[in-house]
Amino acid sequence: MPSAGLMAQPANTEKYAEREDNPVRRTADEPLSTFSIDVDTGSYSNVRRMLNQGVRPPADSVRAEEFINYFDYNHPAPTTRDTPFRVTTELAPAPWNAQRQLLMIGIKGYDVPKAALPPANLVFLIDTSGSMDAPDKLPLLKSAFSMLTRQLRPQDRISIVVYAGSAGLVLPPTSGDRQGEILEALDRLQAGGSTNGGDGIRLAYAMAKQAYVKGGVNRVILATDGDFNVGTVNQNALETLVADQRKSGIALTTLGFGQGNYNDALSEKLADVGDGNHAYIDTVQEARKVLVEEMGSTMLTIARDVKIQVEFNPALVSEYRLIGYENRILKHEDFDNDKVDAGDIGAGHEVTALYELTPVGSTAARLPVLRYRDAPAAQAGKGGEIANLKLRYKRPGQDDGGADSSRLIQTPILRSQLRARPSESMRFAASVAAFADALRGGSRYDGWGWERIAREARAACSDDCGNQQGEFIGLVQRARALIEGEPARTAAVSD
CATH class of the missing domain: 3.40.50.410 (von Willebrand factor, type A domain)
Incomplete structure (x- = not known):
């Protein structure tokens, strides 16, 4: 009979849904990107638990959108409650490759004081x-x-x-x-x-x-x-x-x-x-x-079945990639179908989504040039629009049956909106996205390693890193030591 010190540890039966990262899409072939919003954060805190225990997280436990949405990026709130949330966008050179661009979509719900719930x-x-x-x-x-x-x-x-x-x-x-x-x-x-x-x-x-x-x-x-x-x-x-x-x-x-x-x-x-x-x-x-x-x-839910659809202009954007939301992808025809369920937004919630874009003419294209495809028409479209963002939502308590049940918000994204440098909020979100990628194997961010991720995160919050941001930087260093150092214990594989 084995001694107490040699008793077998209980089998680890943790289960994670298997998934693959979103691929790079050629805009001329697939100009539409459609997905349901997600306000979950469980992936980040679960992975934090593993890293703090010296356990390397399984790749499928890492969901980039839940890492990104764990943090607050101070997206502007709506000025009135007529629309339950405000949609904003930011376009800037991608921090990991200036030949690409990063598009950040921010959604901020109106807040309700606890006493008024x-x-x-x-x-x-x-x-x-x-x-x-x-x-x-x-x-x-x-x-x-x-x-x-x-x-x-x-x-x-x-x-x-x-x-x-x-x-x-x-x-x-x-x-x-x-x-x-x-x-x-x-x-x-x-x-x-x-x-x-x-x-x-x-x-x-x-x-x-x-x-x-x-x-x-x-x-x-x-x-x-x-x-x-x-x-x-x-x-x-x-x-x-x-x-x-x-x-x-x-x-x-x-x-x-x-x-x-x-x-x-x-x-x-x-x-x-x-x-x-x-x-x-x-x-x-x-x-x-x-x-x-x-x-x-x-x-408190303030908006139900919130769906996002972005149409990219192939005259200005040759490629795009949605970061995360792999298990929230919707069929394009489901955007206008009010019978199809989607994510909900709570009072005061923030939702953040990131796209990596490759402009037409950039030397950083990932997809091969096609021999038999004509180049997209060389026209900038309406006023230099690189994309048109559409968002659908329902008010809580609405009947799903009526043709006009959902409401539509449209926001054009213009080439003229391109900033010279990303904001601190975008830089921190980019660092979080890169960290998620590094934990999944690190293939998407043009050579960004652990130290560059931590350095960018520190620079993004200047000298005033809050508790959550400071903890994040520490997790990056912990992950680096764990993965590059001694062999680590490994958590359960995906189911």
């Missing part, structure tokens, strides 16, 4: 299976939900549903001014049993419907570390269950905790089909960021 009907759906018995799982989860509980107002309602071998109701809908009862119910939770998540989701939605607040915030918050291994275990069946429930006006947020059996692929997908968002909680500080500081954007 509509009444909230929240169901905490908590995994109490045996695997949650670890300091970074159930104890951290209880601390996180306790923080949120202390933000409640008398008009808010909280229910608590748990699931292990079976689902159970721990706390029926309870007023926010009875925080003591809610906190006591959280404190009593203990881990044990297997994981029947399917039954838990059904009971949680039943509680949400029972306490439904018309015109309010109705949301299930699912907190778990991993797989559903009893009951409804088929991922497609779970996705269908959640997608059916969102039609009743109840959103689903997923919060990931812990390690070893964390199912990132399922947590992210359920939040996507549930009209919610996905975050990963690795520290008390991250819990405070997601559930206290960003409570309005996490809870």
Whole structure:
């Protein structure tokens, strides 16, 4: 029998959806780029957890758009609430190659003070299976939900549903001014049993419907570390269950905790089909960021089914590449189809997207010249437009049926908007994008190495790097030491 020091470690069964980076597109062949916005940030905090533990993250755990959107770039906010968000663009030489350009699209939602948020009907759906018995799982989860509980107002309602071998109701809908009862119910939770998540989701939605607040915030918050291994275990069946429930006006947020059996692929997908968002909680500080500081954007949806479509002008742009959003790509015909689901924006949310462009005539083209293709017509188009940005969205509570259900915003992007140098916000976003690429193998950023990424990030925030920016620079150095230094432990591969 092996000694205690030689006992085998539990198998790492973390699951990440396999994907490939967006390819470079030839504008003459594919002038349209269409995708759904994404406000998730779970990939960044999960990868941070691995790097801080000296574990090299698997490539598929890195989603560039979630790295980029973890940070605030101070995009301008709307001046009125007539339109729930403001769209801005910036065009500048790409920091890694001046022969290319970087296009940054910024979306900023109007903010709502916490006191002005509509009444909230929240169901905490908590995994109490045996695997949650670890300091970074159930104890951290209880601390996180306790923080949120202390933000409640008398008009808010909280229910608590748990699931292990079976689902159970721990706390029926309870007023926010009875925080003591809610906190006591959280404190009593203990881990044990297997994981029947399917039954838990059904009971949680039943509680949400029972306490439904018309015109309010109705949301299930699912907190778990991993797989559903009893009951409804088929991922497609779970996705269908959640997608059916969102039609009743109840959103689903997923919060990931812990390690070893964390199912990132399922947590992210359920939040996507549930009209919610996905975050990963690795520290008390991250819990405070997601559930206290960003409570309005996490809870209150101000725009639904937000889709972006960019049409590039082949007379001025020979190639383009969308950075990240690989699992958010939409068919071009789905942009105008109001039946097709897309991402949502919460109050005060920022969304950032980056495109790398190669201008016509640049020596930095990536794609080979085609022997039998005529060059695009040498005309600049309308007023030197390099692209036209279109964005569709719905107001919360709108009926999906009407032909005029969604609203359209159009923004032309002009060649004359090209700046001599990128702003500090764009430089920092570029550094974050390059870091994500370096963690996935480092093939897209023209020789930028770890030191150049860190140097650009430091320069972008001048002498006033905030806590998150400073932490990012430290993570770049940690990743460099881990990957270029001694062989590192490796996390689970993709499923």
